[in-house]
């Protein structure tokens with residue numbers, strides 16, 4: 001994820017300012033796999049999922065959870081091949097097929113190629129999870145046009161292009177699940193103009209595609225995480241106490257908490273939910 005964080009005027013800092021080390025997230029992913037194994041089910045048997053940005057963080061948790069529920073999974077990454085390969089190994093360990101595809105979501109041709117490779121190697125595409133995101137923060141006057149374009153390319157254009165490429169491979173029961181942000185619903189910190197703008201666009205995309213694809217029994221939904229313990233926004237970061245204070249539950253989500261909502265929307269039980277926004281934010285937006 002392209003992540004540039006500048007100081008913002010109020011001294012809140014920014015959500016992603018502290019970066020946890022890679023090994024702690026890796027341990028978290030491994031631990032997550034072992035705890036989730038106890039609830040494996042077969043709701044997604046025979047399905048194929050593509051998760052963008054699935055090498056770590058929320059995307060890795062989603063990829064693992066969908067595999068534990070029965071799906072074969074393709075995941076994309078930007079640069080961390082090893083992390084993506086580790087997730088692939090964990091998916092294979094639960095008996096599902098998995099591939100890792102290097103595909104920068106800022107590059108529309110790479111996004112389309114990732115969809116086509118998923119369909120080519122895994123046979124179909126039933127579930128698309130648009131998770132990869134750009135997180136570029138800063139005061140209005142300091143944000144550049146390049147950062148504007150990068151944010152829109154990754155957070156808005158890529159979900160659009162991936163949906164466009166995936167839908168022809170989907171049959172009735174297909175699922176598109178976009179990963180937005182609580183910042184689209186409640187802008188409590190300064191410095192989030194690009195990020196909040198781009199994640200808010202996903203609300204409109206989700207509703208419009210939900211309407212358009214409903215006749216083909218394909219659902220389209222948006223999951224808006226709140227603060228979630230990843231390398232982007234570690235739960236022991238410098239701003240965590242402030243963020244926790246805005247939630248009702250008083251703590252960060254685990255990536256598995258977001259993955260659980262995605263898995264429900266992807267499952268047959270989610271069949272009558274479309275165009276919806278599901279907040280997984282511990283009450284941040286209430």
Ligand SMILES: NC(=O)c1ccc[n+]([C@@H]2O[C@H](COP(=O)([O-])OP(=O)(O)OC[C@H]3O[C@@H](n4cnc5c(N)ncnc54)[C@H](OP(=O)(O)O)[C@@H]3O)[C@@H](O)[C@H]2O)c1
Pocket residue numbers: 001002052053054055056057058059076077078079080081083103104105106131132133134135154179180181182224225226227228229230231232233
């Ligand atoms: N964590 C939070 O508190 C939080 C809150 C609200 C919303 N979200 C949203 O949740 C999503 C995942 O966030 P996260 O916290 O899990 O992030 P993360 O820990 O930084 O993980 C990002 C993952 O996405 C991949 N990625 C990043 N940019 C990409 C690009 N341009 N093309 C392809 N892959 C890319 C990374 O690949 P590499 O490993 O190769 O770099 C990595 O696998 C994002 O859309 C984010 O906006 C997160």
